[in-house]
Amino acid sequence: MQISPSILSADFANLESELRAIGNADWAHVDVMDNHFVPNLTIGLPVVEALVEVSPIPLDCHLMIEDPDRWAPPYAEAGAGSVTFHIEAAADPVRVSRAIRAAGARAAFALKPGTQFAPYEDLLDEVDMVLVMTVEPGFGGQSFMVDQMPKVRQIREAVRRHGGEIWVQVDGGVSAETIEQCAEAGADVFVAGSAVFGAESAAGAVDELRARVAEHGG
Numbered sequence: 001m002q003i004s005p006s007i008l009s010a011d012f013a014n015l016e017s018e019l020r021a022i023g024n025a026d027w028a029h030v031d032v033m034d035n036h037f038v039p040n041l042t043i044g045l046p047v048v049e050a051l052v053e054v055s056p057i058p059l060d061c062h063l064m065i066e067d068p069d070r071w072a073p074p075y076a077e078a079g080a081g082s083v084t085f086h087i088e089a090a091a092d093p094v095r096v097s098r099a100i101r102a103a104g105a106r107a108a109f110a111l112k113p114g115t116q117f118a119p120y121e122d123l124l125d126e127v128d129m130v131l132v133m134t135v136e137p138g139f140g141g142q143s144f145m146v147d148q149m150p151k152v153r154q155i156r157e158a159v160r161r162h163g164g165e166i167w168v169q170v171d172g173g174v175s176a177e178t179i180e181q182c183a184e185a186g187a188d189v190f191v192a193g194s195a196v197f198g199a200e201s202a203a204g205a206v207d208e209l210r211a212r213v214a215e216h217g218g
């Protein structure tokens, strides 16, 4: 199991120290939003290039952008360890995944809450992770959508049938209260923004999330 705190809830004026504060996590989740795919605008490639240089842990870039066919591979080339694009936005997901992997990063696709997994099962051949959104993408601090758990279960089953090391990530409203349900459904990578950076100690919150999953036998 792995924890990937979302720096969307961190102090944007001090990202280097915020990254150091979660040095005990497995990944730093970076939410890239273009104000087109989602109604919010965050950071883009130049900032990610700078973060790669200073982060003690690898970057897990979640691209909530249009035209990932064009814009996703450069994040892998910039040195992100994992690059996730939204399946709803990709014209040729096989090609995007291959380009991300060719640049040396893990490739993943994300599903919005209203997007079904079944039509994309064949894509498991091309990716290292599937991200299940447990809120509508766009903002931190929203309520966890428990109705996405059957989808997590379905993907875990498909991954089992498929074989190989494909991770299942959940993102949105993940906290000490909701993480066990995610683990129980079969998720193994947990993104948490407000639950980590809203806590008194970000590192303490990471440890607590880990402990909750461990207690569950994850």
Ligand code: DX5
Pocket (backbone or CB within 6 Å): 006, 008, 009, 029, 031, 062, 135, 136, 137, 138, 139, 140, 141, 142, 171, 172, 173, 174, 191, 192, 193, 194, 195
């Ligand atoms: C939402 C982002 C999430 C967000 C999660 O669109 O993809 O990564 O930061 O924040 P919390 O954990 O506060 O729901």
Ligand code: ZN
Pocket (backbone or CB within 6 Å): 006, 029, 030, 031, 062, 171, 191
């Ligand atoms: Zn995210």
